[in-house]
Amino acid sequence: MIRVADMTVKGAALAAAAAGDFSDLPIHNPAVECASRERIRAIQLEKLIAQVEWTYARVPWYRARMDELGVSPADIKTLDDVRKLPFTDKSVLRDTFPYGLFAVPLDEVVELHASSGTTGKPIVVGYNRADMDMWADCIMRLVQMAGVVPGDRAQMAFGYGMFTGGFGLHYGLQKLGCMMIPAGSGNTERHIAMIEDYGTTVLIATPSYALHMCEVGERLGFDWESSSLRVGLFGGEPCPPGLKAEIESRMHIVCTDNYGLTEVMGPGVSGECLAARDMQHIAEDHFLWEVVDPETGEPVPDGEMGELVLTPLGKQAIPVLRYRTHDLTRVVCEPCACGRTTARMQKVRARCDDMLIIRGTNVFPSQVEDVLSGIQGVTPHYRIVVDNEGGLDRMVVHVELKPEAFSDSFEDMERLRRAIEEKLKGVLLVGVRVKLVEPGGIERTTGKAKHVEDLRR
């Protein structure tokens, strides 16, 4: 029995999670989300066979690749047979720009989106009605994991535009029965006024923008604790656990983040439930997942870290097969305390292509994030600048000082700065220089935060 009304009380979802009682939290589609592993795999196999047939029959690029590899749709008899299929890399979507991978006539396509272009040139994707329904289904699942219910008032702080995050969440939340407040990105003070005026209960934002909003609100004397806001839905960039905990305590809301990428759909591939905060439930009936060694493309042993590879199931307009996400994660299939049985992927904290090589050592920006979130006196905002002036790689981490950590003493400031350097060196295993910057000195973005500037030649 789902008593969803209880969840609209501010703090109820977090309190229930803390007590280990998830009975009041809604589950959108228990027939799939709580099905046996056998049942889930059966659904996946049936849909995979249909997907490969659909793709082979309609997309010349895939037909040519599969013919080259000597594999036909009839060869797909088990889920493991997915390995016979070719991988798809981002370059394929770029090379076939704009419509080369489309499997339906363009007059069936109801919406276009493009990647936000964090890396390389943009790519474009299309959706037909069935795809839009599938997408909304994924969104309805993940928002309910955070306790969002019909009737919630959801304020969008993502940009709409071509980015999948804005409209993706918008349609799903609206379909669930939420009142959408399409504020869009930017103008933080207006956002805060709208929360107050419209009684907003759900905020959709990047975690770094949510923190910025929190800081601006505090400066304006806005009382987050007594505000109507109850849930934060984060996406667009990885959310370090320390940052989420800070936002939850300062804004008095429950926050979850979700995962997805334009190339396979957009947000909604997986979402965080309140039982296991570091993991995200994959919408497995919509996405077949594999975890492979990024070097060899071969599967890694169960539960180990590797690159996530996704095949959307039932996606019609652009049916990509075995998309290489370049995101590093591990997947576990044990049932979750929240009641769901769908596989869970560890939150993506690193991408194969995010990795920096500093004087021969592999460094991930997420490692810097982890160190900073454990240090009093600095904010979680940072920026890494790498150059090789003088021939040797040099990494400088710009770190924002918190106002309360400042004293009138260079000695204290230098002690803090050196302590951060030491901690970073201990984790990264490579020497870095820390540069302290003023509070607010690191640029806040409403889209993906750009953390790394690589000036090496």
Added chain:
Amino acid sequence: MSVQQISVFLESQPGHLRRVLDAFEDAHVSVRGYSASDTGDYGIVRFIVDDPARALEVLGSMGAAATATDVLCLRLDDTPGELARVMGIMADCDINVTYSYSLISTYIALSVKDLTRAEELLAGEPVELIGQDDLARPLASAEGR
């Protein structure tokens, strides 16, 4: 008797000090003396102002990292040897001056570790200590001549 000094953390970048000074001007905070020193990347700018509470409020609303500390403030006569005489007294009293800078006219601010002890020691010495009220007054009358 001592005065409050307002210290601000600033990056060594063009325009950062100006932003603070513009805000002071808008809030009618009058700067009576200052010192700016840096490490290459960042600096601490120290201000002596007529209204330290308002200055802190202004900086807080800007989200700046700022703090208030007490420092000694002495009035010197504008005659040759006066600074040497005063610093000689500090040395004789065994007070270490961690940093010092001059304010309007011939006032100097001195940071010391133990302010209370320094005040006691200097009470019997031929130096003129200045308080916050003196700084709020117009220059001519504060100088008393």
